Amino acid sequence: MKIAVVVDSTSYLPKGLKEKYDIRTIPLNVLMGDQVYREDEDITNEEFFGQMRQMDELPTTSQPSIGDYILLLESLRSEGFTDVISVHLSGALSGTYQNAMAAGQSVEGIEVHAVDSEVACYVQGFMALYAAQNKGSLPLDTLLERLEEMKRQKHTNAYFVVDTLSNLQKGGRLTNAQALVGSLLKVKPILAFEEGRIVPFEKIRTKKKALTRVEEVFAKEMERHKGKPVTAVVIHSNAEEEGRKWMESLQADYPDITFRLSYFGPVIAAHLGEGALGLGYTTYEIDTDY
Known part of the structure; x- marks a missing residue:
């Protein structure tokens, strides 16, 4: 075998x-206008975000x-x-x-x-x-x-904070009115996975408060998984500096956890938009060095 x-x-x-x-x-593929790109092969993240800013309609995947x-x-x-x-x-x-x-x-x-x-x-x-x-x-x-x-046992989990509502609105997940009101109120949705679907977890005013709330949830889950070999990842959507600062702050709070920095590529970023941040982890022992 x-x-x-x-x-x-x-x-x-x-x-x-x-x-x-x-x-x-x-x-996977991302469709921008009449062009079809294979993710990570035909288009870079920089090219994708540059083109997406110029589009009236959301890229499809x-x-x-x-x-x-x-x-x-x-x-x-x-x-x-x-x-x-x-x-x-x-x-x-x-x-x-x-x-x-x-x-x-x-x-x-x-x-x-x-x-x-x-x-x-x-x-x-x-x-x-x-x-x-x-x-x-x-x-x-x-x-x-x-x-x-x-x-099954929630040994792997993740939460996401959406920075802009424009992509959710363009994708039909929010009405124009909801997006306008949400933007005016600076609402930053926290999303989570539930039975494989991305669902609203909480709606928080301001991104700083939303990230703090994710940290609170993460802290409770880390207490439950105390003693296990946790590996965590901070994921950013064209916001590397912000993601790195958040990762470094978390690493200081949890010196026994291995943290890595990753990104939302075109297929996922097409739905979440720029500026989104995520925090995920697993309690299974893995090696992320290379």
Whole structure:
């Protein structure tokens, strides 16, 4: 048995980390006007945000085609892989997970074990890292059970603070009136994952207060997970300096926790907009050095 690990592009794991653990990537697509770009391959974050600011309509996104996934599986099979653990962003947000399962049924000689992470971004990447780092020491069935446990027991969680309501409004998630009132009141929604869906957690006045509230929730969860090997990530949407300062502040408060800085790439940023910040973590032991 030879196991490959695949993750979709919305994990936003660093290239060096994926290379270290031989994690393969299947890209999602972002549609801007008449142009279709493969995330992390055809367009940079800088180019994406520059173009999005000029657009009246929100960029749209799409999952990899079954054909793209079949090509990846055939390539892995030619390298001698017999099984694939394929970790994807929440199936409630995208059809990527479903397409991975469909592609697996179309390629003989290699078995696909698709995993619906029920989250997204680097937090989803935690699961791919755990799979890649333990595929040689754990039986496949045990490893797949562990990945499910990461979701079931809330060993992996995340919260997001949206800085601007314009993308939510453009995407039809808010009316013009709601966006206007929210902007005037400086409302900063805190979002969380619930059964794989992104749902409102709280609405807070001002971003500073919203981040403080996320810190309070994080503190309670860290108390519950005291003694476990927590790895956390701060995620930013074209706000690297702000994200780094928040990460450094959190690191000072929690010296025993490993913190990493990541970003919202085009597919996720198209929905959250610029300036969004996220905080996620896992209690499973993983290596994020490269």
